[in-house]
Amino acid sequence: MNPLPIVRALFRRNRGTVLLFMGLIALAVGLGVAISAQERALRKGSARAADRFDLIVAAPGSQTDVLLNVVYLQPSAIELVDPTILAGLLAEPKASLVAPVAFGDSVDGFSVVGTTAAFVERLAGPLAEGRIFRNRSEVVIGAVSPFRIGDRMRPVHGHGAAAEGPHAAELTVVGRMARTGTPWDAAIVAPVEHNWAVHGLPTGHPPDSEAIGPPYDPSRLPGVPAVVVVPDSVPSAYGLRNAYRTAETTAFFPAEVLVQLYAILGDVRSVMDTLAIATQVLVIAAILAGLMAVTEIQRERFAVLRALGAPRSYIFAVVWVAVTAMVTAGAAAGLAVGWAAAAVLSRFIARETGIAMTASIGSGEIGLALLLVAVGGAVAMIPATLVLRQPVAESLRG
Amino acid sequence: MSEGARLSAHGLSASFRDEDGRRFEVLDAVDFAPAPGRFTVITGASGSGKSTLFNLLSGLLPPRAGEVRFDGRGISALGEGARDRWRRVSLGLVFQNFHLLDELGPVQNVTVPALFGAFSDRRYRPRAEALLDRLGVPGGRRTLHGMSRGERQRVAVARALLFDPPVVLADEPTASLDAVSGAGVLAILRDLAREGRTVVVVSHDPSALSMADTAFRLGAGKLEPMAETAP
Numbered sequence: 001m002n003p004l005p006i007v008r009a010l011f012r013r014n015r016g017t018v019l020l021f022m023g024l025i026a027l028a029v030g031l032g033v034a035i036s037a038q039e040r041a042l043r044k045g046s047a048r049a050a051d052r053f054d055l056i057v058a059a060p061g062s063q064t065d066v067l068l069n070v071v072y073l074q075p076s077a078i079e080l081v082d083p084t085i086l087a088g089l090l091a092e093p094k095a096s097l098v099a100p101v102a103f104g105d106s107v108d109g110f111s112v113v114g115t116t117a118a119f120v121e122r123l124a125g126p127l128a129e130g131r132i133f134r135n136r137s138e139v140v141i142g143a144v145s146p147f148r149i150g151d152r153m154r155p156v157h158g159h160g161a162a163a164e165g166p167h168a169a170e171l172t173v174v175g176r177m178a179r180t181g182t183p184w185d186a187a188i189v190a191p192v193e194h195n196w197a198v199h200g201l202p203t204g205h206p207p208d209s210e211a212i213g214p215p216y217d218p219s220r221l222p223g224v225p226a227v228v229v230v231p232d233s234v235p236s237a238y239g240l241r242n243a244y245r246t247a248e249t250t251a252f253f254p255a256e257v258l259v260q261l262y263a264i265l266g267d268v269r270s271v272m273d274t275l276a277i278a279t280q281v282l283v284i285a286a287i288l289a290g291l292m293a294v295t296e297i298q299r300e301r302f303a304v305l306r307a308l309g310a311p312r313s314y315i316f317a318v319v320w321v322a323v324t325a326m327v328t329a330g331a332a333a334g335l336a337v338g339w340a341a342a343a344v345l346s347r348f349i350a351r352e353t354g355i356a357m358t359a360s361i362g363s364g365e366i367g368l369a370l371l372l373v374a375v376g377g378a379v380a381m382i383p384a385t386l387v388l389r390q391p392v393a394e395s396l397r398g
Numbered sequence: 399m400s401e402g403a404r405l406s407a408h409g410l411s412a413s414f415r416d417e418d419g420r421r422f423e424v425l426d427a428v429d430f431a432p433a434p435g436r437f438t439v440i441t442g443a444s445g446s447g448k449s450t451l452f453n454l455l456s457g458l459l460p461p462r463a464g465e466v467r468f469d470g471r472g473i474s475a476l477g478e479g480a481r482d483r484w485r486r487v488s489l490g491l492v493f494q495n496f497h498l499l500d501e502l503g504p505v506q507n508v509t510v511p512a513l514f515g516a517f518s519d520r521r522y523r524p525r526a527e528a529l530l531d532r533l534g535v536p537g538g539r540r541t542l543h544g545m546s547r548g549e550r551q552r553v554a555v556a557r558a559l560l561f562d563p564p565v566v567l568a569d570e571p572t573a574s575l576d577a578v579s580g581a582g583v584l585a586i587l588r589d590l591a592r593e594g595r596t597v598v599v600v601s602h603d604p605s606a607l608s609m610a611d612t613a614f615r616l617g618a619g620k621l622e623p624m625a626e627t628a629p
Contacts, residue, residue: 001513001514001515001516002513002518002519003513005502005506005510005513005519006499006510006513008501009499009501009502010501012501013500013501300497301499304493304497305510305514306458306482307456307458307485307491307493307497308485308486308491308510308511308514308557309482309483309484309485309486309487309489309511309514310482310486310511310513310514311478311479311482311483311514312478312482314513314514392458393453393458393459396453396458396493396497397449
């Protein structure tokens, strides 16, 4: 028994309708796949971006705000960590690296972040070109920054239309970091002493000193928005986190906050998934109605096949294979459409946020498409069964 | 082709209900036994029940009473699968409107009945090509487009002959053809009878009657023999 030639003939006869149905299925699947793939890309990209920020210590307040400031460089007002606590952290024996992070300035909309040379290396590894800053008027730039080595700039205080300035101090670009896949790739990274100095704060060094980096004088430290701490071991990490969860500070692993954010994102995703599934159900229902109309139009053809000796199982197979093939092709096209949409969205979001993200089709999306194919296969039995109920002799008269 | 295969109808009755729900008899205890090797034509006015008889003889309609036998076996007693196979292998059906699949080529149309069975339709392509050649359908055509109605009906006849059936039933095979094409198709059907097949043509075409070996007239539910037109 070979239903394929008749299925092909059916498709050729109803080319426009078949393409329309397949397009609808592809759109419905593509929507679900795009949502799912994009959400995963965002989740992975944001998690990867936070990888190098082992433990963040900040003033009490919203951990999410601190995370957005420190990792994703989304400026917002946050309280400062008291200088004495910063001094204590800098002397912390369980930490292999303690890096104060200061921000608030920008150049042409690009954040100027102050930190230490050691943290630049921790974040991005060896520089892609040039060298690390050696004094308060030198900066390095992120991998995708539009600036070049040798460029000079004067930061303004704040971002965008609310910015004030510019500051008197001029900065010169001396190096470019390797790509990190984080918003830091577009940033301008200065010695933290530069940020402190231009805002009239103590710099951790004597007033007439131009030194940068540790060791710092504990009595000359200012408050800082956040401190990135790299613990020397896993037990130390948990120990430090607990030690700095006090009335004066909060300490957290970025992953902790991301998990909470993902839970919210997950709720949104489940709503979107439900909408996508509802869309697919509606599309299948519409297609089923269309198919019943098409099979009604084709009843004479099926009657001819029956008259020529086709068993009921053959007619059933023709209709079932036709519908299932259409749903399968639509679902496969939907996977491709969904992946393409997610890829375009990822590229757009990466450009806007600096978070590197790659859209990919995972088992969830393939499972979604397979589920639709399975439902389509089951639903296909309805028109296939209805065709068999049509009286042959009557249908032959057209 | 199996020799001596006989198709016969015994006390065949059929009735339908009209729009008001009243039952009216189309066929009333019809007995019919067309002889193999003879070109049999059944004629009658429109609505006399010619197509109903065609559908009953081909097992597409169940009779209200009586039965159709093939080689002495009642086809109603066959299971549905066996009846489908019987119609596929032992009957060749030809329709007024050809009922070809326009999206397939002539050879593919002829091999359509082979799609229902266990063997690949490719196995029957040489036979399909030979049949088309024999019936005068120009070879090498890949589609039905551009074929005349007469040529299309010849393709339909070739399809009916794919499994070399002992019985060929045709329902108004010339009704949608011009006179010349119709005469050509009737000549083919008569030649098939000459080869020993049972050929029954249901038609109101006078030229079919003029070529018939045996003719019947259907009217008022009864099938009456007409004078034989050939020895």
